[in-house]
Amino acid sequence: MTNTTNGWPGKPDQATALQKRVAELEGALDAAARVLHKAGEQFTAYANQHAAKGTAVSDLKAAANQQWAQRCFNAHDAALKGKKDE
Numbered sequence: 777m778t779n780t781t782n783g784w785p786g787k788p789d790q791a792t793a794l795q796k797r798v799a800e801l802e803g804a805l806d807a808a809a810r811v812l813h814k815a816g817e818q819f820t821a822y823a824n825q826h827a828a829k830g831t832a833v834s835d836l837k838a839a840a841n842q843q844w845a846q847r848c849f850n851a852h853d854a855a856l857k858g859k860k861d862e
Contacts, residue, residue, distance in 0.1 A: 809855040816848035 823841035
């Protein structure tokens with residue numbers, strides 16, 4: 777049986793359902809990437825606030841927040857890597 781949607785063999789609705797699911801997942805991935813970027817910005821702001829205090833404890837907190845910010849930005853970049861490669 778030939779799929780009338782794309783001319784490939786298979787059930788006509790199978791490819792359409794898969795295409796719809798891929799589009800849904802891409803949307804969820806885009807939303808997650810936006811949240812990760814926003815979180816990275818917030819952790820950076822926290823790091824800057826702690827660093828401005830200039831105490832030993834605040835420097836440790838700043839470093840921890842900066843690590844979390846970098847982690848968020850790395851995850852953001854990884855989530856969008858496939859889109860950049862297109």
